Amino acid sequence: MSQPLTVPPGEKMCLKDFDASYTGGIENKKDAQAELDENIEVLSDLGYRLYAENRRALLLVLQGMDTSGKDGTIRHVMKGFNPQSCQVTSFKQPGIVELDHDFLWRIVRMMPSKGNIGIFNRSHYEDVLIVRVHNLVPKSEWRTRYERINLFEKMAHQGGTSLVKVFLHIGKDEQRKRLQSRLDDPQKHWKFSKADLAEREFWDDYQEAYDDALTRCNTEHAPWHIVPADKKWYRNLVVSRILRQTLEKMDPQYPPAEEGLEGIVVK
Amino acid sequence: MSQPLTVPPGEKMCLKDFDASYTGGIENKKDAQAELDENIEVLSDLGYRLYAENRRALLLVLQGMDTSGKDGTIRHVMKGFNPQSCQVTSFKQPGIVELDHDFLWRIVRMMPSKGNIGIFNRSHYEDVLIVRVHNLVPKSEWRTRYERINLFEKMAHQGGTSLVKVFLHIGKDEQRKRLQSRLDDPQKHWKFSKADLAEREFWDDYQEAYDDALTRCNTEHAPWHIVPADKKWYRNLVVSRILRQTLEKMDPQYPPAEEGLEGIVVK
Numbered sequence: 001m002s003q004p005l006t007v008p009p010g011e012k013m014c015l016k017d018f019d020a021s022y023t024g025g026i027e028n029k030k031d032a033q034a035e036l037d038e039n040i041e042v043l044s045d046l047g048y049r050l051y052a053e054n055r056r057a058l059l060l061v062l063q064g065m066d067t068s069g070k071d072g073t074i075r076h077v078m079k080g081f082n083p084q085s086c087q088v089t090s091f092k093q094p095g096i097v098e099l100d101h102d103f104l105w106r107i108v109r110m111m112p113s114k115g116n117i118g119i120f121n122r123s124h125y126e127d128v129l130i131v132r133v134h135n136l137v138p139k140s141e142w143r144t145r146y147e148r149i150n151l152f153e154k155m156a157h158q159g160g161t162s163l164v165k166v167f168l169h170i171g172k173d174e175q176r177k178r179l180q181s182r183l184d185d186p187q188k189h190w191k192f193s194k195a196d197l198a199e200r201e202f203w204d205d206y207q208e209a210y211d212d213a214l215t216r217c218n219t220e221h222a223p224w225h226i227v228p229a230d231k232k233w234y235r236n237l238v239v240s241r242i243l244r245q246t247l248e249k250m251d252p253q254y255p256p257a258e259e260g261l262e263g264i265v266v267k
Numbered sequence: 268m269s270q271p272l273t274v275p276p277g278e279k280m281c282l283k284d285f286d287a288s289y290t291g292g293i294e295n296k297k298d299a300q301a302e303l304d305e306n307i308e309v310l311s312d313l314g315y316r317l318y319a320e321n322r323r324a325l326l327l328v329l330q331g332m333d334t335s336g337k338d339g340t341i342r343h344v345m346k347g348f349n350p351q352s353c354q355v356t357s358f359k360q361p362g363i364v365e366l367d368h369d370f371l372w373r374i375v376r377m378m379p380s381k382g383n384i385g386i387f388n389r390s391h392y393e394d395v396l397i398v399r400v401h402n403l404v405p406k407s408e409w410r411t412r413y414e415r416i417n418l419f420e421k422m423a424h425q426g427g428t429s430l431v432k433v434f435l436h437i438g439k440d441e442q443r444k445r446l447q448s449r450l451d452d453p454q455k456h457w458k459f460s461k462a463d464l465a466e467r468e469f470w471d472d473y474q475e476a477y478d479d480a481l482t483r484c485n486t487e488h489a490p491w492h493i494v495p496a497d498k499k500w501y502r503n504l505v506v507s508r509i510l511r512q513t514l515e516k517m518d519p520q521y522p523p524a525e526e527g528l529e530g531i532v533v534k
Contacts, residue, residue, distance in 0.1 A: 052457050074351045083345045084338065084355040084388065121351065179533040189524030190319050197533065257456030266446040266464065 005225045005238070006218075013214040013224070015207050020171040022228040029233035036077075036233075039240035044080035046247035047117055051085035053252040054115035057161040060243065061123045064168030065206060066196050067178040068229050070121050073168065076232075077240050081117055090121040103127040103145065104152050111156065118161075124149055128213050133205045146216040153222040163222040164246050166239060167214060168229040172203055272492045272505070273485075280481040280491070282474050287438040289495040296500035303344075303500075306507035311347035313514035314384055318352035320519040321382035324428040327510065328390045331435030332473060333463050334445040335496050337388050340435065344507050348384055357388040370394040370412065371419050378423065385428075391416055395480050400472045413483040420489040430489040431513050433506060434481060435496040439470055 003022045007013050026032050050058065062070045074088055089110040098106045104124055112118030128145050131137055153163055170178075179200070182192040199206075218224045225242055229235040270289045274280050293299050317325065329337045341355055356377040365373045371391055379385030395412050398404055420430055437445075446467070449459040466473075485491045492509055496502040 071351065075349050078350045079346065081350060082342050083348060083350055083353050083386070084341045084357065086350050087354060088351040090351065119350070176533045183528055183531050183533070186524070187521070189528060190522045192528065193525060194527075194531075197531075200533070254454070255457045257453070258460060260461075261450055261456060261459065264450050264461075264464075266443045266450070266467070 003228065005227070005242070006223050007214075007226075009218050009220055009223065011215075011218075012211075013218060013226075014211055015169060015214070015226070018169055018226050018228065020169045020174065020228050021230040023231050023234040024238075026234065026237070029231075032233045032237045036237050036240055039237075039244050040077065040080035042244055043077075043240065043247065044082070046244070046250075046252065047081045047085060049254060050117070050247065050250065050252040051082065051115040052254050054255065055160065056250060056252070057112040057114055057116050057118065058243075058246065058250070059112055059118045059120065059156065059161050059163050061120045061125070061163065061165040062168065063123065063125050063129075063166070063210075064229065065170060065175060065203075066199055067175050067182075068168035068170045069232055069235055070168060072232060073166075073236060073239050074119060074121060076236050077243070078119060085115055086117045086119065087112060088119040088121060091123055091126060103131075104148065107152070111161065114160070124152070125213055125217075129206065129209050132209045133202050146213070149217050150219055150222075153217070153219065157221040162246055162250055164242060165217075165222060165224045166242065167210065167224055167226050168235060169226050170229045174230045175200065175203075270495070272494070272509070273490050274481075274493075276485050276487055276490065278482075278485075279478075280485060280493075281478055282436060282481070282493070285436055285493050285495065287436045287441065287495050288497040290498050290501045291505075293501065293504070296498075299500045299504045303504050303507055306504075306511045307344065307347035309511055310344075310507065310514065311349070313511070313517075313519065314348045314352060316521060317384065317514065317517070317519040318349065318382040319521050321522065322427065323517060323519070324379040324381055324383050324385065325510075325513065325517070326379055326385045326387065326423065326428050326430050328387045328392070328430065328432040329435065330390065330392050330396075330433070330477075331496065332437060332442060332470075333466055334442050334449075335435040335437045336499055336502055337435060339499060340433075340503060340506050341386060341388060343503050344510070345386060352382055353384045353386065354379060355386040355388060358390055358393060370398075371415065374419070378428065381427070391419070392480055392484075396473065396476050399476045400469050413480070416484050417486055417489075420484070420486065424488040429513055429517055431509060432484075432489060432491045433509065434477065434491055434493050435502060436493050437496045441497045442467065442470075 002024070003019060050056065062073065064070055078086060091106070094106065107124045110118065110120070128142055128149070132142050157163060179192070179196060182188040214224045214226070227235055227238045269291070270286060317323065329340060331337055345353060358373070361373065374391045377385065377387070395409055395416070399409050424430060446459070446463060449455040481491045481493070494502055494505045
């Protein structure tokens with residue numbers, strides 16, 4: 001039994017074909033911990049080399065339904081990165097100034113600079129998700145956005161930014177449990193909003209909008225990864241693996257030294 | 268034997284009165300490690316509560332001579348913070364657009380948002396340090412900046428941002444050793460630039476410019492901390508203590524829950 005993380009570009013993506021509770025044969029958190037810890041350590045080193053190299057960037061796009069664990073993934077997997085070279089941007093409801101521009105305007109402004117790792121907690125994909133589900137712009141507008149997203153991501157890739165797109169996949173019943181636990185635990189009350197219950201009513205519409213976005217914007221240079229996220233520990237493990245593989249493939253190098261350093265004695 | 272970390276506002280600050288190799292009676296790195304680890308853990312929790320509270324911000328301004336350990340402090344002390352609520356800005360040589368504005372323009376733009384921790388690796392203080400030492404603007408301009416900095420910091424404080432200003436204090440001989448080790452160790456070559464040797468020639472001018480900045484911009488709401496930094500492990504320990512004390516004093520609280528959550532059952 002195995003489950004693909006990615007699907008070949010062009011192929012139709014259907015979230016209902018992916019098991020959100022899949023754990024790749026690993027039984028529990030304890031069995032995943034050693035590999036996660038090792039990955040975090042390796043990520044710390046690779047991130048530092050990317051920073052020293054100062055030539056390319058990495059962008060992680062995190063998407064998922066409410067409670068799918070975007071915040072938790074950042075908190076638990078990204079802690080090995082040097083805060084100096086890692087920036088997280090949470091894209092929330094756009095304001096008046098942002099709405100006065102094309103939807104990609106605010107995204108471009110937050111792209112990571114050379115040597116850095118950018119993390120988008122939600123992203124330009126919201127502009128073909130919540131926007132589509134709630135008819136916030138006309139269909140004639142949002143249906144053009146898939147191609148524009150592909151152009152933008154290709155441009156970023158050619159400009160030296162490696163894109164990693166991750167969809168945290170939870171089941172509808174797992175979301176129910178998580179929302180309920182935010183209600184039942186006073187320590188988690190601050191994370192709960194009644195608006196989350198209203199959004200839950202649109203579950204099927206969101207899944208359909210995701211199927212479309214995941215299918216249409218799944219490209220060679222910026223593929224989507226469907227990460228089973230019902231088990232938080234497996235989700236963390238898989239995201240750490242994806243980042244590790246990406247950075248290992250990038251293989252960042254310390255830059256060459258300035259010429260003529262031999263024999264210099266500092267006085 | 269003890270050494271103050273701060274000096275009362277108004278009092279003349281003289282770096283040569285502070286021992287850069289001071290370690291507060293702690294003998295070695297091993298003896299400092301347990302407290303540092305504990306502080307990092309506490310910082311992680313306090314930072315998370317600040318983020319949840321989403322009402323106030325914290326700004327750490329890091330200054331110090333070349334090789335004083337600004338990067339290392341960020342890497343080793345800030346790793347407990349959630350990257351989602353911690354942003355580091357390295358202020359480098361300003362570009363043409365930045366120079367077309369007042370020196371505080373680029374600073375204001377990078378202030379941390381509510382719930383967040385901002386870290387400035389170098390800052391607006393460079394505009395009364397390198398700028399003064401190398402006559403990059405006329406004296407008639409830079410001498411007005413101390414007061415403008417005080418106004419800006421007071422404004423930030425009143426706007427809900429707690430300011431912590433840290434000067435990492437190393438001795439001239441310690442800088443010599445660190446520059447030499449960057450030359451001698453090929454792994455550190457990428458950190459070395461011959462320009463650092465040229466800057467070292469201006470050591471005394473910088474110390475004098477620092478004495479002035481530390482004296483004139485040492486206020487009740489934004490005091491300077493002189494951190495002995497010859498020993499990296501002591502430097503890390505002291506910075507972690509300062510941050511911990513600041514955040515404990517701020518005492519951030521989880522926000523109140525939305526009304527009417529009792530008895531809700533998620534379907």
